Amino acid sequence: MLDLIIIGSGPAGLSAAIYGIRANLNLLVIEKDYEGTGQVALSSCVDNYLGLPGLDGYSMGEQFRQHAVDFGVEFLEAAVTGIEPVCHTENIATTSDNLVPDFFQVTTSDGHTLETKTIIYAAGATHRKLDVPGEARFDTKGVSYCATCDGAFYRNKTTAVIGGGDTALDDALYLSGICEKVYLVHRRDTFRAAEITIKKVMEKDNIELVLNSTLSEIVGEEKVSGIRINQKNADGSEEKNLAVSGVFIAAGSKPETGILEKISGLNLNDAGYVIADESCITSLPGFFVAGDVRTKTLRQVITAVADGAIAATAASHYIG
Ligand SMILES: Cc1cc2nc3c(=O)[nH]c(=O)nc-3n(C[C@H](O)[C@H](O)[C@H](O)COP(=O)(O)OP(=O)(O)OC[C@H]3O[C@@H](n4cnc5c(N)ncnc54)[C@H](O)[C@@H]3O)c2cc1C
Structure with missing residues (x-):
């Protein structure tokens, strides 16, 4: 034995x-x-x-x-x-x-x-994946699942965090201290995170909320240069492009x-x-x-x- x-x-x-x-x-x-x-x-x-x-x-x-x-x-x-x-x-x-x-x-x-x-x-x-076009292709070339691991590589750049739970909001806060700007892309208009974390996110000037939006594609050449999102609005929905160097997927x-x-x-x-x-x-x-x-x-x-x-x-x- x-x-x-x-x-x-x-x-x-x-x-x-x-x-x-x-x-x-x-x-x-x-x-x-x-x-x-x-x-x-x-x-x-x-x-x-x-x-x-x-x-x-x-x-x-x-x-x-x-x-x-x-x-x-x-x-x-x-x-x-x-x-x-x-x-x-x-x-x-x-x-x-x-x-x-x-x-x-x-x-x-x-x-x-x-x-x-x-x-x-x-x-x-x-890490859970979203299985959107570009996600696998740009894995470690701009797509990350861990802000603590990779955030420092995006100093003074623009990034996006995808998600609306505690991890996503924590990641956005962490990145806001490193990056010039952080888009927080979430498919609903409310977050499933601790109230105190939501408040801190709201207070950050360099976090822009992109609500009612789903990630439809990650684009770039050698590395990520942007994301396409589908945003719901009163008239239906529209496709938007956001220029980012990094995408942090926080889907659990x-x-x-x-x-x-x-x-x-x-x-x-x-x-x-x-x-x-x-x-x-x-x-x-x-x-x-x-x-x-x-x-x-x-x-x-x-x-x-x-x-x-x-x-x-x-x-x-x-x-x-
Ligand atoms: C892309 C990426 C980048 C990262 N970057 C960093 C970083 O910069 N800094 C940092 O600190 N952390 C980083 N991490 C996180 C770090 O790698 C993990 O926290 C760490 O590896 C966890 O170690 P672990 O031993 O608990 O589990 P794991 O590393 O997941 O190892 C588990 C092992 O168990 C084996 N296994 C699973 N099921 C079975 C089974 N039934 N039978 C036999 N074997 C099994 C698996 O094959 C695997 O080898 C990163 C993670 C990823 C995915």
Whole structure:
């Protein structure tokens, strides 16, 4: 039986692996992509990781993975398809709320069934796309899903944020401190965000609201130069062009938690994120969570890496 299975080898999983192996845990990392390093590999430039400014995301992910390989971490390339907490009869509690598994059975797409005392689930999340023309073509060439990651590349330029929830308004506020001008494009005439955030947005001179409007196309040559929007008005609707250098799509994100939904005793929130705070401890004993897949306010490489360290330390203490 393994001490620990880590699911996902993004920044959170790899950091957990390094802390786990240094704590002498008998562990295995399971990752579905060939030598995958998670979302960070998609970033053309990670400029906000302490001590490593300007590194491209692919190289950063490679460095993280090599660190784990050099420390003797073992990897299995497969998708985890099922996780089952197993309880011996004497440990079965009367309600699922205080279920204490003796171990977990993990099944994979290549037919393995593995047993482990603890799990760190670090399967990440993906940004929702709008699937409009130009979105895929200009991904990382003016289209971004993360203002905190990429906002600094648009200093003194004009950008657009697409969305009307808390993330969109927070992104618009963040960008208003960097960009000359920010269009906030929203399909309704009211926002679904905290009142205080809406008030702050209204007070910003360089945020222009573009309401009742949907994004119909992102245009440019090598990079984004503008967007086309369809704006509803009293006479029907009209197409408008806005000149922008960057488009920040804030349509929400989706955690990779489909396989967790039926695990008794494990609490997810309405959006599907595993509920846990900075301790990375979940409602199910022995099951820890790290990185973008847990409830948190800032989904970044640096917070994922911190989670991995904390989760592995917590798993080590749990095993005793
Ligand atoms: C384009 C882009 C640019 C970004 N830029 C920055 C930036 O500049 N700065 C910054 O700090 N952050 C940036 N981020 C965010 C950052 O990459 C994430 O916050 C970070 O990667 C989260 O790490 P994670 O380990 O939690 O999850 P992920 O990186 O999502 O890794 C999860 C891993 O789990 C694997 N997995 C999922 N399900 C399974 C399964 N069932 N079985 C096995 N494996 C599975 C996936 O294949 C993946 O490798 C960016 C993200 C994107 C998409």
